[in-house]
Amino acid sequence: MPFWLPAMTAYTLRPKRGLSLLCTIAALGFSVIFIIWYGMNSDRDYIHPILTQLIPAGHCACESSTTFQCSTCLTCPEPPRQENTTPAWSFEYVRDGRNEALDQRQCQAAFPGLFEDIARGGKFWSTHGGLSTAELDAITIQQGMARAFISQGELHVVTARSKGEDHRRKILGTLSSIHRALAADPERASRRDVEFVFSVEDKVDDVTNPEWPVWVFSRTPTEQGVWLMPDFSFWAWDNPNNYIGPYDQVVDRIKRLDIPWSDKKPQLVWRGKPSFAPKLRRALMEAARDKPWGDVKQVDWSTGTNVLKMEDHCHYMFIAHVEGRSYSASLKYRQACHSVLVAHKLQFIQHHHYLLVADGPNQNYVEVERDFSDLADKIEPLISDTEAARRIASNSVKTFRERYLTPAAEACYWRSLLDGYAGVWNSTVEQWSESTQRERGLRYESFVLLESPKMFEFDASATERWQAS
Incomplete structure (x- = not known):
């Protein structure tokens, strides 16, 4: 055998080893991409929490949120009333809630903020x-x-x-x-x-x-x-697949079918498609998984699995709200219930969000981190003290259902x-x-x-x- 043959043999093996390494790296890269894609697009109830962490923020931009600074907010003191003048007009829900013809002065008085x-x-x-x-x-x-x-x-x-x-x-x-x-x-x-x-x-x-x-x-x-x-x-x-109707009609339906506070389930309810915003929604699902107070499930619209009517959400003491690829129009429907809204720090602002109050005597919802890491810490004390939860729910009804989300408020906003x-x-x-x-x-x-x-x-x-x- 020629003395140079081993050297040539060794030389010809190196490209094969390099090719194998490249194939292995490519296969691993493809596998990682596929796994992440699967995590983002799957609507299965469970995927491994590690995969949830790997999912990119995508549209939800989870590192940012909105802090509302309202100069005419709910907690601002009312201006002093002058003596010896005609009593100021004030908003009354039963009388004015459906009155779309409030004048500019009445609109300003009725809906500060x-x-x-x-x-x-x-x-x-x-x-x-x-x-x-x-x-x-x-x-x-x-x-x-x-x-x-x-x-x-x-x-x-x-x-x-x-x-x-x-x-x-x-x-x-x-x-x-x-x-x-x-x-x-x-x-x-x-x-x-x-x-x-x-x-x-x-x-x-x-x-x-x-x-x-x-x-x-x-x-x-x-x-x-x-x-x-x-x-x-x-x-x-x-739309052809989902009839909800006018918002005020939904409110009437919810008021008619709602149940007393003491009869509500002391649980947090949520139904939705995880793939709409997987980073956010799967974080919620994992934070509530196996908790006695958690009733958080994905839905399958094609089979009707886990679908819950809007008014049936009101049978729970706590309702979770999660943004989708942007804002979620379902927020106002959840605010129509006499329940506690639990929402992560919101990124997208809608016209009525300035009235959200996360603490203090006028608290009307519970705010948690965008990764829901503090969900249990926020929910469990309210499960133990349902009277405190009831006050938050009542504030929400008084603020939104009976004031800022009424037909009168909507008409006033358009004209403003x-x-x-x-x-x-x-x-x-x-x-x-x-x-x-x-x-x-x-x-x-x-x-x-x-x-x-x-x-x-x-x-x-x-x-x-x-x-x-």
Whole structure:
């Protein structure tokens, strides 16, 4: 055998060993990626807690949360009343809760703290020179967005784009809520004309830039340019697979079917799909697993497994609330129950979140960390002292169900949003287009009569107008 053969043999084996090592690393990498993917997308009841820790935060951005600083909050002292004057008007739930025609003075008296984000938006745009049609023209109307204007107290739709029925229903619900608030407006005839763009998508960055003045359902603290509006489900939440109905109808149903506090289960209830926000939701599931006070389960909508009706959540003393890929519209339904809401530190802000109070005499919910690490520490003392829990639940009902989430409060908020927006609106609104020789927008009353397909890609400038002969 030649003396050089062993050396060549050794040399030819090295690439094979390197290739095997690369294959092993690739296999391990693929396995890790698959395991993480599985953890993020699985709706199984249990995956190993280590895998839960490996799941990236993703959309939920779990390192951040919102701290509300409300200058007109629930705990602020009432201004001193002057003597020898007519008694001040005050809000009464039974009398005023469904009164959508409260005037501006009554709205301010009834709902202190509700208009905080409007004031924030107005201050932001005041420091940026106000708003004009130039800012609106720069906004690309994506699917899930609409442009509209109010002229002489009437709502007109300029453009609306929908990817499908879900978008169309949400856009229609939003427009309907605005129209309802206008129809009941005591100052409708003198209302200033404004034009605006809104989005019905879950997140601002799904469709637009947070620096644009788009009306949205929720925002994060850094999204300063947008304006908060009530979400579509105050009008109604209805789709082919899930009928809920108008929000006030749900409240009536809950009040009718709720049970006495002493009969409620001293447990924490939650139902949902873990894959919507796996980092958050699986943390909740693990924190409550095997606890005598935990009734936290995943649902399978295809089979109906673990599905619980909205009103049946109210049969529990404690209801957990978890954000999804953004805000969760289910919060207000949980707040309709005479139960204790338990929520992690929220990242997304909705228009009524400024009224959430986590401690003190006006406490109306229980706040825990975003990883639910202190859930047991917060829940177990209230399980032992259900009277303390009952006070929190009663504060929640008094604050939200019987005040800040009433039809009266919603209408007041819409009109306050229009007022705040008008305060920084520097342009006129033209009803008539000289270039097309037709109205720039279609009246709301006509828009709602359009066939559904015509709403998907609606452009008022391209809509045929027939004249009666």
